[in-house]
Amino acid sequence: MKDKVVLAYSGGLDTSAAIKWIAEKYDMDVIALSIDLGMERDYESIRQKALKVGAIKAAVVDAKDVFINEYVFPALQADAIYEGQYTLATALARPLIAKLMVETALQEGATAVAHGCTGKGNDQVRFDVSTAALAPQLKVIAPAREWGMTREETIEYAKQHEIPVPVTVASPYSIDENLWGKSIECGVLEDPWVEPPEDIFTWTKSPTDAPDEPSYIEIGFERGIPTSLDGQGLSGAALVEKLNSLAGEHGVGRIDHLENRLVGIKSREIYEAPAATVLLSAHLALEQMTLSRDQLRFKQKVAQEYADLIYNGLWFSALRQDLAAYVQSTQRHASGTVRVKLLKGKSAVVGRKSPKSLYSYSLATYDEEDQFDQSAAEGFIQIYGLPVKTQAQVQGVEEGE
Ligand code: ARG
Numbered sequence: 325m326k327d328k329v330v331l332a333y334s335g336g337l338d339t340s341a342a343i344k345w346i347a348e349k350y351d352m353d354v355i356a357l358s359i360d361l362g363m364e365r366d367y368e369s370i371r372q373k374a375l376k377v378g379a380i381k382a383a384v385v386d387a388k389d390v391f392i393n394e395y396v397f398p399a400l401q402a403d404a405i406y407e408g409q410y411t412l413a414t415a416l417a418r419p420l421i422a423k424l425m426v427e428t429a430l431q432e433g434a435t436a437v438a439h440g441c442t443g444k445g446n447d448q449v450r451f452d453v454s455t456a457a458l459a460p461q462l463k464v465i466a467p468a469r470e471w472g473m474t475r476e477e478t479i480e481y482a483k484q485h486e487i488p489v490p491v492t493v494a495s496p497y498s499i500d501e502n503l504w505g506k507s508i509e510c511g512v513l514e515d516p517w518v519e520p521p522e523d524i525f526t527w528t529k530s531p532t533d534a535p536d537e538p539s540y541i542e543i544g545f546e547r548g549i550p551t552s553l554d555g556q557g558l559s560g561a562a563l564v565e566k567l568n569s570l571a572g573e574h575g576v577g578r579i580d581h582l583e584n585r586l587v588g589i590k591s592r593e594i595y596e597a598p599a600a601t602v603l604l605s606a607h608l609a610l611e612q613m614t615l616s617r618d619q620l621r622f623k624q625k626v627a628q629e630y631a632d633l634i635y636n637g638l639w640f641s642a643l644r645q646d647l648a649a650y651v652q653s654t655q656r657h658a659s660g661t662v663r664v665k666l667l668k669g670k671s672a673v674v675g676r677k678s679p680k681s682l683y684s685y686s687l688a689t690y691d692e693e694d695q696f697d698q699s700a701a702e703g704f705i706q707i708y709g710l711p712v713k714t715q716a717q718v719q720g721v722e723e724g725e
Pocket of ligand 1: 414499
């Protein structure tokens with residue numbers, strides 16, 4: 325009996341070639357696993373294709389809800405954004421895919437898992453580290469990292485092995501997508517001076533062609549989790565899906581990021597992430613209302629650490645678990661409603677309310693309802709400014725040029 329390997333199968337050229345290549349090179353039985361994270365694909369024909377190309381078994385798992393509830397929303401609660409721009413769609417999906425592959429491998433008695441990543445990206449790191457954390461006994465096979473074929477050679481290999489070559493391989497772009505966002509690389513985008521051509525965008529209208537009239541939406545949050553849209557309760561996945569199309573229609577969520585990969589390469593990445601863009605800013609707006617200044621400041625530092633570790637493939641680390649517990653604690657009063665205006669490529673928070681709001685009208689107002697005791701400010705400032713005054717008297721003040 326041959327050893328078995330579970331391959332993360334997308335139905336594309338590389339993973340199709342990988343089925344044949346692994347079977348030949350490693351003499352193993354390949355089980356193809358395709359994971360539905362919300363790309364509208366015909367998963368049954370992907371499954372059939374895997375079998376046709378030579379997998380001994382092929383399965384599809386719908387992981388949309390788990391993805392949104394257990395990976396995306398914890399990252400949203402953390403306000404995790406990599407390098408201030410990337411909303412982490414691919415980075416969040418990889419640990420989940422790895423987990424599902426490991427589970428299948430254990431069920432099937434496989435000795436290895438396999439993925440289609442090259443040796444230049446972050447995804448290989450995320451898969452390999454996640455697998456090592458969850459099931460260190462499993463070997464990881466990465467054909468595209470090992471075979472050393474160019475794109476043309478891979479196409480040639482496919483033709484020789486009667487693997488159907490999809491017409492989309494004519495596209496010069498490398499694309500990855502799931503409910504939380506889409507990434508586009510390669511082709512002309514590799515010149516950072518070149519403006520992304522309009523035809524790469526499929527989730528977002530060009531802001532120029534977007535409606536001239538704004539749309540207003542109200543997002544309801546409970547403990548940092550978005551639970552309703554315009555008063556209608558929705559599951560996480562349904563809410564994200566709906567918001568992707570609403571905000572995409574207004575051209576919201578295009579991101580052009582010259583990004584630092586973990587493997588040391590700077591790469592130019594274009595993203596479309598309408599729902600992520602809207603939800604991250606709405607969530608932060610609600611936190612600004614319900615968290616104290618000190619909580620917000622500390623949480624910002626945690627957000628950066630959290631984003632880095634998601635990006636760097638450390639989802640299953642103990643540190644992630646620790647930070648997640650902290651983030652959960654911060655969200656206990658992050659409930660309320662945020663009103664967002666979508667217009668011509670922009671999403672702006674224009675209103676927020678919460679039963680746990682720390683905003684006090686009678687403290688903030690300059691009207692007659694003002695309750696703030698201005699006479700107390702004087703004494704406060706005397707003590708607050710005391711060290712500056714003392715030091716200036718003794719040592720003077722450097723005015724600078
Ligand atoms: N640069 C992004 C990241 O590292 C997107 C990667 C997209 N992956 C892909 N196989 N096309 O998360």
